[in-house]
Amino acid sequence: MSRADKTQTAIVYDLLLDERNERVRELHVTVLCASRTDQGPVTGADALTTRPHVAFFTRYRFSREDQVERFEVPAEAAKLCR
Amino acid sequence: MRGVRAVALLIALPGLAAAQEPEAKAVQRVVRNFGKLRGYAVTAEVEGGQARGADHRITNHTVNTTYSALVLGTVCRVDAPRRAFRPRAGQGGAVEDGVRWCAMLATDDGRRMERLFTRPEAILAECLRLKGAARWVTGTTPAPAAEVALSQRDDDDDQPRGTKTRDKDDDPGQAPPAPASNHLRIVGPQTLALEHFTRIQNSGCFTEG
Numbered sequence: 001m002s003r004a005d006k007t008q009t010a011i012v013y014d015l016l017l018d019e020r021n022e023r024v025r026e027l028h029v030t031v032l033c034a035s036r037t038d039q040g041p042v043t044g045a046d047a048l049t050t051r052p053h054v055a056f057f058t059r060y061r062f063s064r065e066d067q068v069e070r071f072e073v074p075a076e077a078a079k080l081c082r
Numbered sequence: 083m084r085g086v087r088a089v090a091l092l093i094a095l096p097g098l099a100a101a102q103e104p105e106a107k108a109v110q111r112v113v114r115n116f117g118k119l120r121g122y123a124v125t126a127e128v129e130g131g132q133a134r135g136a137d138h139r140i141t142n143h144t145v146n147t148t149y150s151a152l153v154l155g156t157v158c159r160v161d162a163p164r165r166a167f168r169p170r171a172g173q174g175g176a177v178e179d180g181v182r183w184c185a186m187l188a189t190d191d192g193r194r195m196e197r198l199f200t201r202p203e204a205i206l207a208e209c210l211r212l213k214g215a216a217r218w219v220t221g222t223t224p225a226p227a228a229e230v231a232l233s234q235r236d237d238d239d240d241q242p243r244g245t246k247t248r249d250k251d252d253d254p255g256q257a258p259p260a261p262a263s264n265h266l267r268i269v270g271p272q273t274l275a276l277e278h279f280t281r282i283q284n285s286g287c288f289t290e291g
Contacts, residue, residue, distance in 0.1 A: 004279070004283075006276055006279065006280075009272050009275035009276045009279050010269070010270075010272070010275050011269075011270040011271075011274050011275035011278055012267065012268070012269050012270070013205070013208070013209050013212070013267065013268040013270060014219070014265065014266070014267050015109070015112065015209065015216075015265070015266040015267075015268075016264060016265055017108075017112060017264040017265070017266070018264065019264060020261070021103065021108060021112070021261045021264055022112070022115060023112065023115055023116070024112050024113075024115075024116055024206070027202060027205060027206070029200075029205060029278070030138070031130075031275055031278045031279050031282065032133075032138065032275070033275075033279050035132070049135075049136040050135065050136055052132060052133070052134050052141075053132075053133055053134075053138075054130070054131070054132060054133065054279075055130060055131070055133035055138035055140060056128070056129070056130030056145075056278075056279070056282055057127070057128070057129045057130060057138075058126055058127070058128050058198075058200070059126065059127045059129075060124055060125070060126045060202050060205075061124065061125050061126075061127075062122050062123070062124050062202070063122070063123045063124075064121070064122060064123040064152075065119050065121075065122045066119055066120050066121055066122070067121070068120075068121030068122060068123060068152050068153065068154045069154075070154065071152065071154065071159055073157055073159070073167050074167075074183065076176070076182070076183040077166075077167040077175075077176035077178075077183045078167070078176075079176075080167075080174070080175060080176035080183060080184075080185050080186070081157065081167050081168060081169050081174070081175050081176055
């Protein structure tokens with residue numbers, strides 16, 4: 001990934017809400033980074049669109065709001081969470 | 083009859099448009115509502131690599147993982163792809179490594195999880211900080227790729243691309259409660275994009291890919 005051009009990056013957050021716009025149902029994070037070519041960095045507005053680039057998507061989906069049952073945390077794990 | 087309907091529609095449309103809450107206020111409210119949740123279930127699909135095209139289609143995956151977790155109170159239990167427990171806020175936690183529990187950052191899987199599966203609360207806190215740049219996504223909103231291209235053009239400073247929030251006076255007060263859009267978009271600043279990209283790089287997923 002040495003070909004990533006970290007001088008050209010972008011991030012977009014998308015919040016998808018329920019029908020009454022009360023709660024977040026999904027949260028999408030898109031992270032983009034331009035790529036260098038053999039000729040050097042790609043410049044211009046298309047560096048993160050039509051030209052080859054690096055893209056990362058994280059899509060969170062939420063459910064069971066306030067309906068999660070109690071769970072046990074092993075003592076050893078609990079110690080490491082403190 | 084058709085003419086009457088058309089007139090009724092013309093009268094109703096501005097009201098419907100005005101029903102949309104100011105973006106910053108909506109972000110603030112939904113983030114606050116999320117913070118009040120005692121518990122929730124979450125899945126996070128993380129997909130990335132070399133992409134091509136305006137739709138950012140991945141042509142060479144370096145990561146394609148789905149995390150599933152339950153959050154209750156101050157603790158998050160991750161069930162897949164590897165069992166782990168971590169605090170809902172902050173950093174660290176414990177990841178299962180064979181028959182023992184290890185500190186989250188002490189194993190490759192733990193480091194990967196910590197950096198790829200960012201806590202939703204942390205992401206939403208960023209959204210809250212950037213609430214002034216939030217926009218409702220409607221049928222006329224450009225696709226994400228075009229948004230990024232636009233933001234690149236005027237992103238010579240590190241400020242998020244702001245959008246005007248509607249004034250209270252714009253609201254005629256007769257609007258029905260149904261919102262016109264359920265989708266908010268925030269284009270963040272390059273500094274934050276770089277921070278996220280570096281965190282992804284530090285997960286080690288590139289060296290494995």
